[in-house]
Amino acid sequence: MVQGTTSDAGKSTLVAGLCRVLARRGMNVAPFKPQNMALNSAVTPCGGEIGRAQALQAIAAKVELSTDFNPILLKPNSDTGAQVIIHGRSISNMEAAKYHDYKKVAMQAVLQSHQRLESQFEVVLVEGAGSPAEINLRENDIANMGFACEVNCPVIIIADIDKGGVFAHLVGTLALLSEAEQALVKGFVINRFRGDISLLQSGLDWLEQYTGKPVVGVLPYLHSLNLDAEDAVTLDNHVTDSMLSISVLLVPHISNHTDFDSLRLHPNVDLRYVRHGEQIAATDLIIIPGSKNVIGDLAFIQNESWQGEIIRHLRFGGKVLGICGGLQMLGKAIYDPSGIESSQKEIQGLNLADFTTTLMHSKTLTQITGECLLGKTPIAISGYEIHCGVSEGDALANPFIRFTAHPNGISHDGFISEDRQIAGTYLHGLFDSPDAAKTILDWASDGRLQAPAFDLVTHREQQLERLADSCEQYLDMDKILALMLNNEIE
Incomplete structure (x- = not known):
């Protein structure tokens, strides 16, 4: 499972990249996000609705879309309420407080989907939501550590160094987890790094010594990486040769x-x-x-x-x-x-x-x-x-x-x-x-x-291959594969 220190830390992108890496290696892999909150969605062949990020990850994994990839989808229709979609179908609109109480029921849908995927795929790559360190949301959590603890899923935490404070984000997130949750965290990934990696090495050494957790990769900032957004709007393009x-x-x-x-x-x-x-x-x-x-x-x-x-x-x-x-x-x-x-x-x-x-x-x-x-x-x-x-x-x-x-x-x-x-x-x-x-x-x-129209499908494939190449080069894939297949980093 990939969890993040914040929203937009790179969880969706890392899971997509790993899906393509494993697919290229001939592995049968499925993406999975227990709970997603987004207004960008996709339709599966069976007529269900899932988050756009899981559709992209399925394309990366080269598998057909399934509602099991995202069993709970929340589509906000106000500041405090959302349409609740379970296994691809809308069941009702709920205010936030009511849905918080409903999570015990929602967890059963999550576990049903996860069980089906485990029986069908060699590897299930799970994406968390937001941050696992949101203290006010920990009760009945189904999106992050609540799910990971339920199924004993090993976790990698990713943080965005481009925003600054990456060591505080990682150490603080880990510190706010329970001992059982901390034990599930098997390593860290640092995302969107620019510059000379040697200047970061002393910080990586300190982080590993302080936490006892390895850094399994430092991903570079991939300029002009364009993939389907989970939710946030990518704004204007401002072209110079506009017709x-x-x-x-x-x-x-x-x-x-x-x-x-x-x-x-x-x-x-x-x-x-x-x-x-x-x-x-x-x-x-x-x-x-x-x-x-x-x-x-x-x-x-x-x-x-x-x-x-x-x-x-x-x-x-x-x-x-x-x-x-x-x-x-x-x-x-x-x-x-x-x-x-x-x-x-x-x-x-x-x-x-x-x-x-x-x-x-x-x-x-x-x-x-x-x-x-x-x-x-x-x-x-x-x-x-x-x-x-x-x-x-x-x-x-x-x-x-x-x-x-x-x-x-x-x-x-x-x-x-x-x-x-x-x-x-x-x-x-x-x-x-x-x-x-x-x-x-x-x-x-x-x-x-x-001019001809832009071929988005071909472009998406090129971007996924570029992302996978970066994962292959900058992640310790041997350690990650050991974690996936043996639940421990060798």
Whole structure:
């Protein structure tokens, strides 16, 4: 198990790197995160929902996605509440205090998944969440040491030296663990090191002598490493040779912003996020992204006065694209009679298309293929759906996508406005298909963007191989393998 001294210490990345190292060595390996809190998620082939980081780790391990890789997923829809997803399916919304009491039940789901993975895989690489030294969260913990103690799982703790205070982070984290928990910690990894390693050696020697735990590796700072983010938004790219400018509205509960990774990495696309208090600058395309609280985020857009700026943008010939929750916001109204996402029962939409949306208890979770109808000829497109809304209205008669096959028997999705300035779709990952992405970018740029679309799949593979190479070079893999297979470092 990889635990971290802080959030963003490098747990997800280290597990992904180790998954690829072991897969390259012919080992059958599975990633596992008992509990994840994130708004970036992925859909498994069986129609379940897991955290995006575990999907990336599964790709690194070269195994098919499974809901057992992330049995508990929490998707925040307010500052104190979240949708609780167990084994890929939403069970309810819970406030933090109620979920804290529910953890005893959640632990059983965690252990069931872990047991299944242990029976199917040679190695299970576990990722912790946040820090194991959060004193207020230790009771009923299922994400860090609570899980490790339950299954007697050896632990490596990773810390980010780039933030400073790495020795205090590691020693302090260890000191705040119980004796039984400390015994499970078998070593440390220091992440994101820059400079001459010889200048760090005296500190490493001290750390090993003081704690009695070995440092099993010092990973360098990998500049421009671009992998799917677990949750935090990777902001603007600021390209110098821009042929197309895109503005994404950064709403408070933005979900699946990995939709925009291929745009952020495109050498000829200037992708910018419009933040709280900012105006929407002159741009070619405005994207309204997915949302975990679509009514709350639509109210945010209206309060920011972005609605009037969107209308002005359209008046000057600009394009607008809504994705999932963003699609729903483009319509005349959104209804939430059962309080699926918020206490507000309804809200007037941006009124840019003739349809309404009603949020339902049942959530659509599918991987789909179809044809994008935005260009002159239909272009193959693939992606996934994660939404609990049903949209109905005349605008949907001119769809964005025609499905080749849909598990729910649906023939089409989304809409394209009559003047072809506005489009919307429930499909996530729509820019990951290079041909479809090029069609959408050609539409947005009125044909100015002649460069091919960015191939995110190939790029991801290159980045995973680069990460694995770094792990091979800078980690003591013999010690780590001994720990994995024998529960002790030789």
